[in-house]
Amino acid sequence: MPIAEGVSFDLTVIWAFIIAFAVLVYVVLDGFDLGLGMLFAAEPKGQDRDLMMNSVAPVWDGNETWLVLGGGGLFAAFPLAYALILPALYAPIMAMLLALIFRGVAFEFRWRTTRWRRVWDLAFIGGSAVAALAQGITLGGLLQGIQIDKAARQYSGGWWDWLTPxxxxxxxxxxxxYMLLGATWLVMKTEGPLQSRMRHRAWGLGIGTVVFMGIVSLWTPFLQDGYYSRWFGGWNIVLAGFVGAAVLALAFGMFRTLMVKHHDYWPFLFALGMFVLGFAGLGFSMFPYIVPVQITIWEAAAPRNSQVFMLVGAAVLVPIILAYTAYSYWVFRGKMNPDEGYH
Structure with missing residues (x-):
């Protein structure tokens, strides 16, 4: 089924971009947080673990705001898509939410006990890993397509359809x-032996990320006819080549700055750029479908009056959330001092 053409920018498109933006900001902000949690397993020393957690302590609990905005926006602006996607991906979505809750509890409780700290550290590692894995499985399940009954407007697949290679x-x-983001975040926020180890780990994780991005990019067009025609139809193949070259250029910049001792901020920024380009590529593959490649954003959209009403609220809330998020990161900028905190 070919991707629809002749798209006009209307309220439905605006809401699609708002939800995509919220999901992207969540991935960017919570990605390094979850990656840091998984890297916990490679740092057995208590002092290093404390330093790692302190680097995200001022900002971590605000990241899920964007996840709520994305999920709530999907429910309000595209109720049909919500009703079709949730039953199909219920298991990984619930696993993600439970892991995030368990991880948040572990984050708080590990500071309040000595005897059980290792248990809560394991909970923090496990919650981070399960949440990241579940997010990837959810994305993969959406990309590979959801079996639906369009006449009945309901999910018609099985319980385990989301579980595929x-x-x-x-x-x-x-x-x-996510672990690459976590490693480059710690390169930016720490000094000394911990920073050196993270520079070393970022190399392997960076290579792995580039390889996986290549595999996903080559596999995705063959999942649905609409993906193939979008990327390899006409001049779009030139765009595909440009995106691939841009990702490789960002990866080169990241590896180059990882070798320069005093370029602590650039590896993280280059890694974020790779994620943004990858996210944009996925969005380009799917648009204008919200349930690939069967339900468009217009078919799944809420009534126009509802979109207008919600857009007024979003126009007020989103800038406020962006402002206090930016302010919190600005206040807690700089390196972590193991003895004093930020400096």
Whole structure:
């Protein structure tokens, strides 16, 4: 089924971009947080673990705001898509939410006990890993397509349709990518031996991320006819080549700055750029479908009056959320001092 053409920018398109933006910001902000949690397993020293957690302590609990905005926006602006996607991906979505809750509890409780700290550290590692894996599986399940009954407007697939080699591969890819963000975040926020180890780990994780991005990029067009025609139809193949070259250029910049001792911020920024380009590529593959490649955003959209009403609220809330998020990161900028905090 070919991707629809002749798209006009209307309220439905605006809401699609708002939800995509919320999901992207969540991936960017919570990605390094979850990656840091998984890297916990490689740092057995208590002092290093404390330093790692302190680097995200001021900002971590605000990241899920964007996840709520994305999920709530999907429910309000595209109720049909919500009703079709949730039953198909119920298991990985619930696993993600439970892991995030368990991880948040572990984050708080590990500071309040000495005897059980290792248990809560394991909970923090496990919650981070399960949440990242579940997010990747959810993405893979959506990309590979959802079996629906369009006449009855309901999900018609099975309970385990989300579990395929492709979804598992995307799940592992997200885990590796998040750990790359976590490693480069710690390169930016720490000094000394911990920073040196993270520079070393970022190399392997960076190579793994580039490889997985290549595999996903080559596999995805063959999942649905609409993906193939979007990327390889006409001049779009030139765009595909440009995106691939841009990702490789960002990866080169990241590896280059990882070798320069005083370029602590650039590896993280280059890694974020790779994620943004990858996300944009996925969006280009799917648009204008919200349930690939069967339900468009217009078919799934809420009534126009509802979209207008919600857009007024979003126009007020989104800038406020962006402002206080930016302010919190600005206040807690700079390196972590193991003895004093930020400096």
């Amino acid at each position: 492709f979804t598992l591969m995307v799940g592992v890819a997200v885990m590796v990518g």
